[in-house]
Amino acid sequence: MPRRVPDTETPYNIAPYNGGRLAAVCFWLHLNP
Secondary structure: OOOOOOHHHOOOOOOOOOOHHHHHHHHHHHHOO
């Protein structure tokens, strides 16, 4: 499993929808495989 990226480390830490944190991390990992 990839390393967990803190919200403060991602440019997508602000997600105004439910499950935003998980979606942001998944999207971040998608951009950085």
